[in-house]
Amino acid sequence: MPRPLGTHARIWAVVRRIPRGSVATYGQVAALAGYPTQPRLAGYALHALPMGSAVPWHRVVNAQGRISLPVLDGQYQLQRSMLEAEGVAFRGDRIDLARHAWHPRRRKAPRQRSLPRRRG
DNA sequence: GCGGTGACGGTCG
DNA sequence: CCGACCGCCACCG
Numbered sequence: 001m002p003r004p005l006g007t008h009a010r011i012w013a014v015v016r017r018i019p020r021g022s023v024a025t026y027g028q029v030a031a032l033a034g035y036p037t038q039p040r041l042a043g044y045a046l047h048a049l050p051m052g053s054a055v056p057w058h059r060v061v062n063a064q065g066r067i068s069l070p071v072l073d074g075q076y077q078l079q080r081s082m083l084e085a086e087g088v089a090f091r092g093d094r095i096d097l098a099r100h101a102w103h104p105r106r107r108k109a110p111r112q113r114s115l116p117r118r119r120g
Numbered sequence: 121g122c123g124g125t126g127a128c129g130g131t132c133g
Numbered sequence: 134c135c136g137a138c139c140g141c142c143a144c145c146g
Contacts, residue, residue, distance in 0.1 A: 007142095008143095025129085026128050027128065027129055030128085037129090037140080037142095038141055039128035040141065040143085041141085042127080043127040044143065045127095047126085047127055048144090062129080063128075063129060063130085067127085079127095
């Protein structure tokens with residue numbers, strides 16, 4: 001039986017849900033993982049990611065829409081290229097969050113009954 | 121076991 | 134719009 005997920009795994013589980021072409025902020029990810037006041041935990045968890053993992057870490061940026069890695073570091077360019085390849089546009093060094101922010105639908109909703117389809 | 125640190129964020133000048 | 138300050142807490146020496 002799987003034990004309850006640790007901090008990192010919970011963060012990663014949220015990040016895995018971010019769709020292509022969208023970005024989430026560290027604070028948003030942390031909150032969805034159950035740590036509403038610990039954005040840094042999200043950063044820490046991503047930093048701890050094993051290489052080659054399937055977690056789309058590049059879709060997580062800071063609340064200003066900027067990549068939170070030193071520009072000098074090659075990781076900055078890597079993240080930026082991956083985002084641009086998904087259609088995320090930058091204005092200067094900043095992403096337009098109004099356009100690309102992830103708006104997750106609530107997960108544990110009881111059971112979203114499909115609405116009756118309108119005729120016509 | 122303790123203290124500094126960090127892929128952050130909200131607030132205040 | 135930008136920078137400084139503090140709060141936050143899992144990691145790592």
